[in-house]
Amino acid sequence: METGETRARRCILYVPGSDTRKMEKAVTLGADCMCFDLEDGVAWNQKENARSLIARMLRELDFGASEKCARINAIGSGMESADLEAIVPARPDAIVIPKVNDADQLRWVSAEIAKRETKNEMETGTIALIGMIESARGLMNVREIASADARLQALIFGAEDYAADVGATRTREGLEVLYARSAIVSACAAFGLQAIDLLYLDFRDAEGLRAEAMRGAQLGYAGMQTIHPNQVDIVQEMFTPSADEIANAQRIVDAAREHFSQGRGAFALDNKMVDMPIIKAAERVLARAGMKRE
Ligand code: COA
Ligand code: MG
Numbered sequence: 553m554e555t556g557e558t559r560a561r562r563c564i565l566y567v568p569g570s571d572t573r574k575m576e577k578a579v580t581l582g583a584d585c586m587c588f589d590l591e592d593g594v595a596w597n598q599k600e601n602a603r604s605l606i607a608r609m610l611r612e613l614d615f616g617a618s619e620k621c622a623r624i625n626a627i628g629s630g631m632e633s634a635d636l637e638a639i640v641p642a643r644p645d646a647i648v649i650p651k652v653n654d655a656d657q658l659r660w661v662s663a664e665i666a667k668r669e670t671k672n673e674m675e676t677g678t679i680a681l682i683g684m685i686e687s688a689r690g691l692m693n694v695r696e697i698a699s700a701d702a703r704l705q706a707l708i709f710g711a712e713d714y715a716a717d718v719g720a721t722r723t724r725e726g727l728e729v730l731y732a733r734s735a736i737v738s739a740c741a742a743f744g745l746q747a748i749d750l751l752y753l754d755f756r757d758a759e760g761l762r763a764e765a766m767r768g769a770q771l772g773y774a775g776m777q778t779i780h781p782n783q784v785d786i787v788q789e790m791f792t793p794s795a796d797e798i799a800n801a802q803r804i805v806d807a808a809r810e811h812f813s814q815g816r817g818a819f820a821l822d823n824k825m826v827d828m829p830i831i832k833a834a835e836r837v838l839a840r841a842g843m844k845r846e
Contacts, residue, residue, distance in 0.1 A: 561585045562787060562791035563584050563775055563784050563791070564583070564621070564648075564778065565581065566593055566778070566779050567586065567593075569588045569602035569609075569622070570594050570598040572609070575605075576609075576613065579615050579616065582784065585618065586618045586619065587648055588606045590603065590622065590624055590631070591623050592650075599631060600634075619646060620645050621646040622635075622642075624661075627661065637668070641668065641672045641674075643674065643678075646680035646682050646705065647661070647681055648683075651686055651687060652683040652690050653689040654690075655697050658681065658697055659700055665681075665703070677702065680703050681704045682705060682706045682748070683707050683708070684710045685697070685714070685732070685736050686711075686717070687713065687714060688717050688718050691714070691732050695743075697739075698742065698745055704745060705745060705746060708749075708777060709736045709749055709773075710750070711732070714729060715729055724760075741772065747772065748775045749773040749775065749776040749777070750776070751776065752765075756782065758782070758786055765790035769790055769791055774791065775791050793841045798841045801833075801834035802834075802838065808826065
């Protein structure tokens with residue numbers, strides 16, 4: 553398994569854990585990250601069925617290069633222990649925790665996983681965690697959450713739940729969630745985590761999805777959540793540096809090396825000033841371009 557810093561998670565595809573056909577189809581789509589869901593994508597009367605179905609699918613399906621994840625129910629829902637009991641022995645690469653409100657919840661999950669890793673004779677610490685920030689409380693505590701546990705590799709921004717929690721009305725422009733969206737990407741950068749952006753509900757609107765993904769990428773997100781096969785290729789393309797972007801970044805890094813050796817910290821390239829922040833941004837583009845997809 554790759555670490556959070558090198559493993560690409562341009563697209564996380566949710567699949568309802570009660571739907572065998574969708575889970576079988578999902579693994580053929582080439583999404584960086586597959587998330588079989590026990591939470592809001594599964595009806596109350598299907599939770600038990602979904603637990604055993606996901607456990608079986610995690611064991612039996614060929615995920616190819618995709619990361620295999622499962623999303624449990626929220627801590628405090630009363631379902632989380634049974635979810636972990638079913639999921640951990642099936643050895644997912646990562647577990648997604650929804651509605652993380654504070655660091656203790658994350659540490660609790662990590663400890664519960666550790667117990668079950670021992671019980672099932674698995675190496676301790678191999679299952680990663682991805683936390684979702686989707687409440688005002690979660691956002692207020694994001695810096696403690698971001699540094700809570702070594703298993704944590706990424707944070708996801710759950711914009712719909714967040715908007716509902718603070719009483720915001722979702723709009724196309726998304727100004728009502730911009731503060732949270734920016735705060736989460738900043739917390740991730742500060743603590744070395746990947747930031748994964750909101751999802752786009754209108755799965756037939758390719759242009760709208762493209763625009764939303766571009767906004768996320770411009771804000772600094774490394775990837776985005778998706779809910780439908782139509783969205784996977786578009787999102788993965790939008791979160792991959794283009795050939796032009798890579799070439800441009802390489803030119804900046806090469807020019808910087810040249811100018812630094814001549815003792816210049818700032819210089820001009822194509823009539824624009826280049827100094828350290830521009831060079832760092834170019835290095836990030838090259839790092840993302842070189843990320844492992846398996
Ligand atoms: N993963 C894998 N396959 C999916 C899929 C998904 N998330 N969503 C749809 N498909 C499949 C369908 O099974 C169908 O395949 P088939 O024709 O071979 O049977 C094909 O893609 C086209 O689906 P479509 O008819 O356009 O959509 P739908 O009406 O079946 O489903 C949703 C629409 C929104 C219910 C569905 O996309 C979905 O379940 N998304 C995930 C929801 C979820 O997990 N929510 C919680 C997290 S936010
Ligand atoms: Mg949610």
